[in-house]
Amino acid sequence: MPELPEVETIARGLRAVLPGRRFTRVTATWRPMVERSPLDVVQQLPGRRIEEVGRRGKYVVIALVDGAILLVHLKMSGRLYVGAADEPPDPYCRVTFDLDDGGQLRFRDPRKFGRVYLTPDVESVVGNLGPEPLDGGFTETDFLTRLSQRRGWIKSLLLDQTFIAGVGNIYADEALFAARIHPLRRADALGEEQGRRLYAAVRCVLERGIRLNGASLRDGMYRGGSFQTSFCVYSRTGEPCPVCGTAIERARIGQRSAHYCPVCQR
């Protein structure tokens, strides 16, 4: 579920409670979740103190006072939250981080896809990520140049984390709709006008997602939840396009579903 706006929302929430806390114990119920970490999370995290909480792409980045970094990728179904250690156990909690104030940081992930990394060098984990779409360093000129150098489908390119960090299937579909671009257009075939619209649309939908506190995090992920108010095309197959009324179509693009308006998006 979490894409950039959702991860940003989660990181902001953690930032309010984690800085200053020290990890006292780590319990990994599901080993694969911590096995790709450069440093042993269970053995080496306890004793370290939290400096600050941030985000890079879809990673929650927890900087430690000694310079090491703890990164969490939530993948499809992960959630990070803080509670009291004596709260009822969560059957889907895969990694538990005990804190020095009696609190507990819990990594809940029903599908077990999530990963945790402890490393002295952040770049060893996030070094291949593309630019942060909401950073000042991400310029329209740079975006247009890099677009022109890629020949693949624009939808697949938006999902490529080495091209831009943080965009997932929902926001890719929403950005393409806002920019009125068909998901199967080739990146290098987009005109300058369309490239500009896409640049603005990507930032716009992500900012809106953050303003809504991670739109897809809200209550029901499905019908009746935030989809009814937050998204124009995602998961709305068959429903009328909010602009022209044509039924939204769904197609398989690069193993992922794409939702789009066949009339508005060209």
Next chain:
DNA sequence: CTAAAATCCTGGTGGC
């Protein structure tokens, strides 16, 4: 370089 397919997992949804 581009892209497809398989893979890691489980729970919810919708069709029958």
Next chain:
DNA sequence: TGCCACCAGGATTTTA
């Protein structure tokens, strides 16, 4: 109501 195939917002690795 019950069963079951299918679907899922991610990303890497392998293969073509």
